[in-house]
Amino acid sequence: MAAEQDVVANLNPIATEHIPPYVPLPGQSDWLMTGTAIFLIVMIVGIGVFYLKLHTLPDRMAHKGQKLQFEIVAVLCLIALFTHNHAFWIAALLLALVPIPDFRSPIVSMADSLAIIAKSYAPPPDPAESPAPVAASQATVETSDIAAEQTQNISDQDKG
Template identity: 55%
Template sequence: MNAAVNPVAPHHLPSFVTAPGGTDYLMVVAAIILIGAVLGIGLLFLRLHTLPERMAHKTHKIQFEIVAVLGLLALFTHVHAFWVAGLLLALIDLPDIPGMFGRMAGSLEKMAGIAPGRGGDAASDAETAVPGPEGNGPSADASVEEKNHA
């Protein structure tokens, strides 16, 4: 049987119409563009999603780990409030309170003549070594209480 061309069909078909059994190049190009668009939009989404973490890392913020955890929570739970909170934490400069107290303690140790980092140990040693006003032990309160009870 010979397949005859339909009389209403045009004599010249467009290039995207393929013969039966041939490769559809338009579909191949559309599939490549679709895969590229999905990967590109996914990369853009992930770059936008990690923006607070990258901002906190770049400026060496103290709260970097908190921002990173909030970013992961936002990614896995789809709760956008976590992302907004991470962004706000990445933008805000929190004071370095532990570092400030550490510097104060170091200065006080230096003024007291105690070796650096031994402030608590040296203070407890000094309490047991220094006799009280009556020479009975570490504190005068104990001897006063003994006299009051007697």
Template identity: 55%
Template sequence: MAQSVHPAAIEHIPGFIVEPGQTDYLFVGVAIFLILIVLIIGNLYFQLHAVPERMAHRTSKVQMEIVAVLALISLFTHNHLFWIAGLLLAFIEIPDFSTPLYSIAQSLGKLSGRDLQSTGDLALIPDEPLNTDEAAKSTEGSAKSGTESEGV
């Protein structure tokens, strides 16, 4: 049952105009195209937003966490200053201050003749786990040596 063309219509009707009750292929195509473009641009936006965090993976853990927090703050607040700060922080290598300080403390302890296990300074060294039984014995030993030195 073919429908006739409306008398007010022009002679050549474009292909995207369909009869009532038929599927509008142009609308479906544009809707799919828009959904794909939004997903692609959103993915690119999130990939670009994660650049400082991916760059910071080669740095220390603390620096990487700071950069990740800055990237998240900039993502949720839309304040690009946080993203730029995270990017700059990812480029800069923060020097390790704790290892030389622990080494200095160990050297000074050796020079002064103190044993790290007897003074309780073992907790300052991150590489060696602190045993609670040994720590209690070391604090008792240091208390005894302190009272003996007072009598001298």
């Protein structure tokens, strides 16, 4: 209180008698500047965290999907982050929202089925080219394996 009276006594004659509370006394720290600096640092870090969370939104959404979709979305997000081009981020967001259909599984299944059918309709081996009776017994085993696979595939299709 004594320091405040000294300040009031040493005031410039044209200064007002009432000094606002945010003006520091001589020799004291400026609490308004300190508070503003802390607020500014907290806001910059908070906005940065929000920006990065928002920027990785498509990446986190695609993480649940297929690996190829996730990798494409991740690359688009990185390109958008480093180039500041919002078109890449929007493309990544749309790609993350739309699931990519699985084209590979049906095609592989069809190829496997066609291979089994092609083996079952193979022409019988020429007896003149047959090297030994052992090969004939192996052919019988292969034919029975193919028949078992066809039976298994038919039963799997009936279940599905």
